[in-house]
Amino acid sequence: MRLNDLDERIVHALAEDARRSYADIGELVGLSAPAVKRRVDRLRAEGAITGFTVRVDPMALGWETEGFIELFCRHNTSPGDIRRGLSRYPEVVSASTVTGDADAVVQVFASDMRHFERVLERIAGEPFVERTKSVLVLSPLLRRFGAGAPT
Structure with missing residues (x-):
């Protein structure tokens, strides 16, 4: 599966900080919070996003x-x-x-x-x-x- 530009920008925002709100991500990429959530849900269902985690030193x-x-x-x-x-x-x-x-x-x-x-x-x-x-x-x-x- 290849991500389109918008999905890739969403994934980069989540990789930077997975606790970021959908509204904050939407501001970055030009979408509403519900639209970001739908895309994240789809990316999870398709296996592009495999999970969320914490990075510990x-x-x-x-x-x-x-x-x-x-x-x-x-x-x-x-x-x-x-x-x-x-x-x-x-x-x-x-x-x-x-x-x-x-x-x-x-x-x-x-x-x-x-x-x-x-x-x-x-x-x-x-x-x-x-x-x-x-x-x-x-x-x-x-x-x-x-x-x-x-x-």
């Missing part, structure tokens, strides 16, 4: 260390096998298969370096993992949520 939850782990998997490991294996780790906040030498890249938040090291060791010990390579984040420079950059 990981540091507020005690997750002060962030890193990325490249996974190099054993031959014939499927993406489903990787997803099932990683889903058991609450520290894993995202995982994607990728092009290049690695098979997947995993984003991890941990309370400190020792915690990150323990998670890395546990992931490296998964039966589908041949080897890992990790990097730690020093300073996050840019993060975008939800709908990407507004047009």
